[in-house]
Amino acid sequence: MTAARTRYHARWVLPIATPPIEDGTVVVEEGRIVWLGPRAHAPSGGADDELGAAVLMPGLVNAHTHLELTVMRGFLEELAFFDWVRTLTRARHFVLDDAKLLDSARLGVVEGLRAGITTFADTADSAAAFDALREYGARGIAYREVFGPDPAQAESSLAGLREKVAAMRARETPLVRVGVSPHAPYSVSDALFAAVAAWAAAERLPVAVHIAESDDESRLVERAQGPFADFLRGRGIDVEMRARSPIDLLDRCGVLAARPLLIHAVRADAPDIASIARHHCGVAHCPASNAKLAHGIAPLVEMLEAGIAVGLGSDSMASNNRMDIVGEGRLAMLQQRSRTQRTDAVPASLVLDLATRGGARALALDATVGVLAEGYQADLAAFALDDAQAPIHDVAAAMVHARGTPALRTVVAGRILVRNGAVLQQDATLSERVQQHADALGRWRRADPEL
Numbered sequence: 242m243t244a245a246r247t248r249y250h251a252r253w254v255l256p257i258a259t260p261p262i263e264d265g266t267v268v269v270e271e272g273r274i275v276w277l278g279p280r281a282h283a284p285s286g287g288a289d290d291e292l293g294a295a296v297l298m299p300g301l302v303n304a305h306t307h308l309e310l311t312v313m314r315g316f317l318e319e320l321a322f323f324d325w326v327r328t329l330t331r332a333r334h335f336v337l338d339d340a341k342l343l344d345s346a347r348l349g350v351v352e353g354l355r356a357g358i359t360t361f362a363d364t365a366d367s368a369a370a371f372d373a374l375r376e377y378g379a380r381g382i383a384y385r386e387v388f389g390p391d392p393a394q395a396e397s398s399l400a401g402l403r404e405k406v407a408a409m410r411a412r413e414t415p416l417v418r419v420g421v422s423p424h425a426p427y428s429v430s431d432a433l434f435a436a437v438a439a440w441a442a443a444e445r446l447p448v449a450v451h452i453a454e455s456d457d458e459s460r461l462v463e464r465a466q467g468p469f470a471d472f473l474r475g476r477g478i479d480v481e482m483r484a485r486s487p488i489d490l491l492d493r494c495g496v497l498a499a500r501p502l503l504i505h506a507v508r509a510d511a512p513d514i515a516s517i518a519r520h521h522c523g524v525a526h527c528p529a530s531n532a533k534l535a536h537g538i539a540p541l542v543e544m545l546e547a548g549i550a551v552g553l554g555s556d557s558m559a560s561n562n563r564m565d566i567v568g569e570g571r572l573a574m575l576q577q578r579s580r581t582q583r584t585d586a587v588p589a590s591l592v593l594d595l596a597t598r599g600g601a602r603a604l605a606l607d608a609t610v611g612v613l614a615e616g617y618q619a620d621l622a623a624f625a626l627d628d629a630q631a632p633i634h635d636v637a638a639a640m641v642h643a644r645g646t647p648a649l650r651t652v653v654a655g656r657i658l659v660r661n662g663a664v665l666q667q668d669a670t671l672s673e674r675v676q677q678h679a680d681a682l683g684r685w686r687r688a689d690p691e692l
């Protein structure tokens with residue numbers, strides 16, 4: 242058995258569920274953690290991986306990505322939200338075929354793995370991210386999106402979704418699972434929300450939904466006004482007031498009962514937060530994307546106080562433009578302290594918890610990943626501690642406030658995917674190909690008569 246055993250040794254081991262271990266060791270066999278503790282007491286035998294002056298922790302969980310949109314990093318800067326959504330949708334439709342989307346998703350996976358991310362929760366209207374996650378050996382849930390703002394379309398939209406999901410499910414692996422995502426209130430009718438939620442619950446499919454993200458969305462749902470209302474009316478779709486709030490809309494349509502991952506939840510008031518908690522929904526908190534698109538700051542502290550499982554998401558590279566989950570947590574900390582004027586809001590140890598166990602809980606994967614503990618999957622991330630973090634008084638603070646550095650190791654189910662900042666699965670021309678796809682986007686935009 243010793244041949245299949247690896248002992249990872251690091252200056253600091255952060256199990257998350259239990260206190261930090263100085264000079265610690267994590268022992269992995271056949272893809273699982275079989276022991277962790279002080280190096281002096283580690284069981285002998287197997288291969289030794291000496292990480293040195295480093296932090297070894299659970300692999301990071303990115304609770305919200307659109308990996309196929311990595312090619313749009315820097316493409317839609319400074320647009321108002323409605324124009325951002327509209328241009329993104331049209332550019333994707335007219336320029337990005339399946340091959341381009343797959344390259345774009347591959348680049349996103351590579352970026353995430355290098356940043357220590359082992360689990361990705363991705364929403365997309367293609368199988369590109371699903372395929373890219375499988376290719377690289379990462380873990381994830383690929384939520385297949387469905388659209389249809391006209392209630393008359395609900396049946397055919399659901400039929401199309403069922404077909405796409407069936408094809409993906411046939412190719413599911415233990416690491417990469419399939420879910421569904423009725424996209425958002427401005428792109429999905431109440432009838433379609435209800436139909437997808439009922440079907441997903443019957444099929445035991447995980448659900449994710451963009452919700453309570455923007456003022457434009459709230460105006461549409463609560464007052465039947467704003468740019469989304471105008472746009473839908475322009476397409477001949479009746480627009481009426483739908484609910485007290487976007488979260489209330491999901492409750493009325495039976496979506497909350499399917500325990501979805503709620504992406505954003507920026508505009509959640511006290512009754513909304515109580516409703517989210519009562520339905521045991523997880524939340525993907527995306528502070529950088531919400532700030533960049535000028536949506537505001539989500540009530541993270543209140544959601545955590547209500548016992549809601551919250552993970553951190555980068556969102557797409559069209560709205561961030563980086564994928565750094567610990568950095569995302571640092572931004573969340575700074576925003577919440579500014580918002581609440583409380584220095585004890587979101588301590589550094591909680592940032593690391595949200596980046597790992599919190600994300601796993603929000604995705605209902607917390608029985609297998611998110612912490613370092615015996616029996617858990619060996620999803621690991623190791624980061625070097627260098628002079629920028631020195632001296633170390635508090636290892637969690639050192640990790641959270643350091644600049645994002647490439648991972649020394651990223652390990653999924655015991656398999657090393659990143660070594661010393663480099664993804665082991667090489668694709669020498671990937672960046673070049675994605676730049677060509679980006680150039681095609683640029684040419685389309687310059688020629689587009691609507692812009």
Ligand SMILES: [Zn+2]
Nearest residue numbers: 307451556557
């Ligand atoms: Zn999103």
